[in-house]
Amino acid sequence: MTILVENRAGYRVITLNRPERLNALTAKMASALTEALGAAEADPECRALLLTGAGRGFCAGQDLTAIADARPAEIAALLEQYNPLIRRLRALSIPIVCAVNGVAAGAGANLALACDIVLAARSASFVQAFTRIGLVPDCGGTWFLPRLVGAARARALAILAEPLPAETAAEWGLIWQAVADEELMPNAETLAGRLATQATAAVALTKRALDASESNTLDAQLDLERDLQAKAAQSLDFAEGLRAFLDKRPPVFGKTRS
Numbered sequence: 001m002t003i004l005v006e007n008r009a010g011y012r013v014i015t016l017n018r019p020e021r022l023n024a025l026t027a028k029m030a031s032a033l034t035e036a037l038g039a040a041e042a043d044p045e046c047r048a049l050l051l052t053g054a055g056r057g058f059c060a061g062q063d064l065t066a067i068a069d070a071r072p073a074e075i076a077a078l079l080e081q082y083n084p085l086i087r088r089l090r091a092l093s094i095p096i097v098c099a100v101n102g103v104a105a106g107a108g109a110n111l112a113l114a115c116d117i118v119l120a121a122r123s124a125s126f127v128q129a130f131t132r133i134g135l136v137p138d139c140g141g142t143w144f145l146p147r148l149v150g151a152a153r154a155r156a157l158a159i160l161a162e163p164l165p166a167e168t169a170a171e172w173g174l175i176w177q178a179v180a181d182e183e184l185m186p187n188a189e190t191l192a193g194r195l196a197t198q199a200t201a202a203v204a205l206t207k208r209a210l211d212a213s214e215s216n217t218l219d220a221q222l223d224l225e226r227d228l229q230a231k232a233a234q235s236l237d238f239a240e241g242l243r244a245f246l247d248k249r250p251p252v253f254g255k256t257r258s
């Protein structure tokens with residue numbers, strides 16, 4: 001099994017599972033992952049996802065042994081498998097936490113950056129390894145990097161392809177947090193569990209608003225926020241959130257996504 005899927009209370013853990021190759025990606029693995037995302041989203045019991053890697057690495061990017069004899073056209077065609085995965089991840093209505101347990105290289109780094117909240121073990125690192133082997137950053141790398149860390153750092157990371165330690169990645173805003181290695185999974189599980197009890201519809205609408213802001217003007221974004229707020233205001237979660245506040249008790253949100 002190239003990925004493992006485990007049900008937890010309110011969320012699922014997806015583990016990349018080719019530890020002997022630092023969870024390097026194959027086309028088969030990418031489509032299994034895309035399928036697992038769809039299945040999780042379709043399950044009303046699943047209100048958050050946690051993505052991590054088995055063994056000492058998170059993901060070493062494309063499995064280079066699998067493309068050793070590929071022709072140039074076949075190399076580019078592989079992105080027909082990876083691009084749908086990145087699009088699926090970004091469009092997912094439930095939040096996804098990524099626990100980067102070790103090195104995240106090439107497409108593996110950008111897979112992590114496509115997630116909503118990225119935690120990394122202090123011993124982990126992020127490498128835009130592409131130019132080292134004569135390729136360009138893909139899987140959204142050239143889109144995520146400048147937006148997360150600014151143009152100067154994005155250029156150096158993409159062109160020099162040097163590893164960025166997890167703590168610097170957090171300082172630069174590439175990820176949410178770097179934590180002690182032994183605290184990574186407990187923290188990531190706590191976070192996914194917490195997301196599973198939040199107002200799921202409001203979280204989905206918030207993700208939509210943030211994604212749209214990447215290309216919207218302020219005017220368009222204000223209009224969008226008004227429209228999304230109108231939807232959120234109609235939700236049972238808002239009724240519950242407001243009532244709980246007035247009653248001075250913690251809210252109990254349901255599983256509805258709209």
Ligand code: T3D
Pocket residue numbers: 020021022024060061062063064065074075076077078079103105106107108127129130132133135138
């Ligand atoms: O079709 C397309 O469009 C192509 C898409 C491309 C997207 C990409 O992701 S391109 C970038 C591909 N990834 C890389 O170039 C990274 C290659 N790996 C490395 O540079 C290093 O392995 C790491 C920096 C990630 C980790 O180094 P280290 O020293 O911790 O581990 P290691 O000893 O190099 O690797 C451990 C094993 O995993 C080793 O196997 P062995 O010798 O024990 O049998 C190594 O060969 C294997 N491995 C690591 N990365 C890959 C891999 N095997 C296949 N593909 C890999 N990407």
